[in-house]
Amino acid sequence: MSLISKLRNTLNQKQINSDLADEIRDHIDRRAAQFEAAGMSADEARRRAAILFGGIASVQEQSREHRLWTTLDQIFSDIRYACRGLLRNPVFALTAIASLGLAIGANTAIYSIIDAAVLRPLPVPQPDRLFTLSSIVKGQEEDRFSYPRWLELSEAVGDSGRIGLFDSPVRAEAQTAPDGPPAEVTQQFVSPNAFDVLGLPPLVGRLFSPAEDRFPSPRAVAVLSHDYWQRGFGGDPGIVGKPLVLNGRRFSVLGVAAKGFTGPEPGKFVDVWLPVTQTDPGIFTNPNFRAFRLLRAPSQSRAFAIDPSWSIPARLASPYSIKLSPDRSQYYSR
């Protein structure tokens, strides 16, 4: 109780000080009035009353010590002193503030990266069963593949697994109605089996199906992230089949991905996924168009049996060697 009332008193010092002054004045007035009634002159009465009372400053000081949280009070005056010092020397103050700001900012940035890269796994059912494919070309590791290469590798994997293909997420202009206002979104082209590979179920509607969406007769469909479904469509339950215009091209919404999944790359939040068959047709034939990351998951039939020794047929391995490494993006941010 005492500490709380002391804290209140400390924060309300003006009141405490003026109360104390009033109380002291009241006492001296009454004593002086008593002396005056006994026949003293007004001046003499006041003087005697003040002497009898003793040192006012010392009374005030002692009383403050009892009523205030003196440590807190001293901290306040230290802060006031520090502020005055900083104002007197603004160049020093700005330098100090800027240095602290930069240092804190740098640490926060590093922490965000560590947090994204190490602390949070990709929100898919079995992130530890995903592998990133990379190839070694002339000693250089390369994790981008062409579309034809993906087809070759997928075929070579056979029953031992599935390989998904992921383009880099890019910004696009989206309109939720053909004449609606444009908004910026992040879109990503993926292979039709991408969600299968990740093991993600749809939240609403369907996701891409490997049976359809094949070149050369792809459907113009789009899958939304849960976040974008909420943000752009207000969580509309009848979203399936609604139009979505991306960079002027019309797609219809096929479904919504599971909540929390915003793409396989740390720090990039994908709003819309599109079938890779909807992108530049050049990718299908040009083996030099190496834009895609490949993610491999073991096949359903061999659930839990990860086979890291899976080897690339010699025909495909030349002139490359293919390497499987635990997917970096199994660690994920948000």
Place this chain on the structure above:
Amino acid sequence: MAPAARSAQTALDMLVLTILSRRGPLHGYGIANAIQEISEDALRVEEGSLYPALHRMEEAGWIAAEWTVTENKRRARIYRINRAGLTQLEAERERWTNFAGGVARVLRHA
């Protein structure tokens, strides 16, 4: 236990608590007059030193204070003893009686 080095402070506390418990609510000036009257000027302290003691006891929760307007329209801070103060007074009184009794016995038998 013997009253410690704080005995002057304890004596003042007991005096104030006793006055407030017997005479009811009073302002500081009234308490000062009562002390003077009871001790027949034996305790000549500077009147001002009463106030830090009052504020200390107030923070300790033994007495409560409240601003009121007196009969002649003046603001006055009125102190009243509360339950914790009465308990404290009782404890101090007992300690003091034991101590005084002990000293009396020693003097009698020495």
